[in-house]
Amino acid sequence: MTMWVFGYGSLLWNPGFPVARREVAVLPGYARSFCMSSIHHRGTEDNPGLVLALDEVAGAACKGLALAVEAGHEERTLEELRERELISSAYLERNLDVALRGGDVVTAVTYVIDPHHVQYCGGMPLEEQAQIIARAVGGRGPNTEYLYNTADHLAEIGLNDPDLEWLSTRVRAIAGRTPG
Numbered sequence: 001m002t003m004w005v006f007g008y009g010s011l012l013w014n015p016g017f018p019v020a021r022r023e024v025a026v027l028p029g030y031a032r033s034f035c036m037s038s039i040h041h042r043g044t045e046d047n048p049g050l051v052l053a054l055d056e057v058a059g060a061a062c063k064g065l066a067l068a069v070e071a072g073h074e075e076r077t078l079e080e081l082r083e084r085e086l087i088s089s090a091y092l093e094r095n096l097d098v099a100l101r102g103g104d105v106v107t108a109v110t111y112v113i114d115p116h117h118v119q120y121c122g123g124m125p126l127e128e129q130a131q132i133i134a135r136a137v138g139g140r141g142p143n144t145e146y147l148y149n150t151a152d153h154l155a156e157i158g159l160n161d162p163d164l165e166w167l168s169t170r171v172r173a174i175a176g177r178t179p180g
Contacts, residue, residue, distance in 0.1 A: 003074040004108035008064035009052035012153040017077040018070035025066035025098040030054040035122035041140040049136030049143035053113035085111045090119040134174035
């Protein structure tokens with residue numbers, strides 16, 4: 001049986017496992033947003049960044065990619081995903097149904113935010129998000145890189161995310177400023 005993983009952020013452009021097939025997919029009941037404070041990968045405890053997470057929202061739907069794990073790599077992929085995604089327990093691992101563009105529904109390993117975790121910061125205004133993302137750097141690099149790569153890959157596969165597009169434009173403007 002094929003193991004599927006739902007990608008909505010960095011998994012779009014850096015899955016970190018062998019992918020046999022990519023399909024545009026929709027996850028109902030969740031919204032993609034910068035609602036998780038990042039103290040490891042894209043920020044530090046002293047200067048947290050922001051990363052995307054899936055926030056449970058009635059009536060929402062997140063468009064992303066269903067990634068089919070190459071046969072024989074399922075166990076190692078799950079181990080590596082857990083090491084990467086569950087670093088601070090802010091994400092919860094769920095097996096959720098996603099609808100593929102062609103109409104099939106598959107169950108995919110999906111990482112959603114725990115709204116009770118200390119790193120949860122849902123509902124933050126976009127301007128405040130932009131100010132944080134423009135300045136934060138963590139163990140995996142600048143927060144800007146994470147935003148730009150995700151926004152670019154969503155556009156590349158034809159998935160419109162107005163908030164990420166706005167943030168990308170705004171953060172480029174902030175980051176382009178020189179102190180004066």
